[in-house]
Amino acid sequence: MADQIAYTAQEIAPGVPVWLNKGDNAWQMTASTLVGIQSMPGLVILYASIVKKKWAVNSAFMALYAFAAVLICWVLLCYRMAFGDELLPFWGKGAPALAQSFLVGRAKVPERAATEPLYPMATLVYFQFTFAAITLILLAGSVLGRMDIRAWMAFVPLWLIFSYTVGAYSLWGGGFLYRWGAIDYSGGYVIHLSSGISGLTAAYWVGPRIKSDRERFPPNNVLLMLAGAGLLWMGWSGFNGGAPYAASIDSSIAVLNTNVSAATSILVWTCLDVVFFGKPSVIGAVQGMITGLACITPGAGLVQSWAAIIVGMLAGSVPWVSMMIIHKKCSWLQKVDDALGVFHTHAVAGLLGGLLTGLLAEPNLCRLLLPKDTRGAFYGGNGAAQFAKQIVAALFVIAWNVMSTTLILLVIRLCIPLRMPDNQLEIGDDAVHGEEAYALSCEGEQYDQRKHGGHASEVTSPSPYVNGARGVTVNL
Secondary structure, three states, X not given: OHHHHHHHHHHHOOOOOOXXXXXXXXXXXXXXXXXXXXXXXXHHHHHHHHOOHHHHHHHXXXXXXXXXXXXXXXXXXXXXXXXXXXXXXXXXXXXXXXXXXXXXXXXXXXXXXXXXXXXXXXXXXXXXXXXXXXXXHHHHOOOOOOEOHHHHHXXXXXXXXXXXXXXXXXXXXXXXHHHHOOOOOOOHHHHHHHHXXXXXXXXXXHOOOOHHHHHOOOOOOHHHHHHHHHHHHHHHHHHHHOOOOOOOHHHHHHHHHHHHHHHHHHHHHHHHHHHHHOOOOHXXXXXXXXXXXXXXXXXXXXXXXXXXXXXXXXHHHHXXXXXXXXXXXXXXXXXXXXXXXXXXXXXXXXXXXXXXXXXXXXXXXXXXXXXXXXXXXXXXXXXXXXXXXXXXXXXXXXXXXXXXXXXXXXXXXXXXXXXXXXXXXXXXXXXXXXXXXXXXXXXXXXXXXXXXXXXXXXXXXXXXXXXXXXXXXXXX
């Protein structure tokens, strides 16, 4: 009887094959949209408002360009490098993902035999694109305010091809780390550790902002920054909730744990700001939100909700110490100008989350998603081995991203300067794009080489942010 009903439904609606689960498909497309909104407009707004006014347009455009460029590269080549047939133990065979016969069939990851979601391949291709796009946009936060836009335009497709696809295939696409049993539930290593390490590496090779920008880099619109941060937080329900590829129990657990960790981390970061700086920082609260979200990501659907509170507490404190204390005492970190502290908020938090997953992954929750008998070290059994696997996976991701990002930038540098010339750095958006974010009073005039040239200098006043818990400025 059931087969007859399914056959009749298929006959009436050929767009609804027997294997299609409408609920799963609807949720996966919703999750894709939520993750897309994190980038467009979430991070576009956040970047445009958290930087100095003169860099608002450039920062927003870097995110906009990355989102568009990644999508085209993804469907032309990179999706199947990350989720296709094996070429190497850490890389898939690149090929277009545009053929109708490919996109309308049932989704599957060929090197993960147990992974066959109940929706079409088109849904999976777009869902995974949104993850690839946000990774590059997060990376951009390290080089805002000085990277030549032409160098960025060349960097985006090259980094996607030679760096992102390797991590994605190794941990998600059925590569050697996945087969070995390393866990990355939704991108703690593939996205956050990768973007943070590559961002720091890129910041080293691109060079620092000019002195006046490093000393004083206040946000130009704190309220708009909060709006962008809010879109990022709410979109994370799709980020982690879509990882199981189904509207499942695991998805529900992941959404709850994601929000619990983020809220806990905000509270801990804010309390530390008050204790050590005497006042709560709005920028600090946003950074705490991001570290809480990044830290829970590697194990969002695999840890119990009480463990999510522990993750949030550590996410709000360990990256805080890394950013506010270690960074200011380490001369090398002081020299490498990571504009938005992406290393601390994503690399440190992502690494911490991956290690905590190796400790706190609950066996019954792991069985809902993972093919092997998996558990964290706190649950005995093979848990200690799992923690060791998390360490090895992190070391591989770190090493590959340092190497690949360095080689990509050195190649680009042969053709295009990585850093803008000083005369453009003095002016900002008007010099780079001929546009400004706010045309107020006499502002908004077009860049004029005769007037601006190399003689422009920025008029600065004493900064009210020097002694605050900001983390994105440095005292020189």
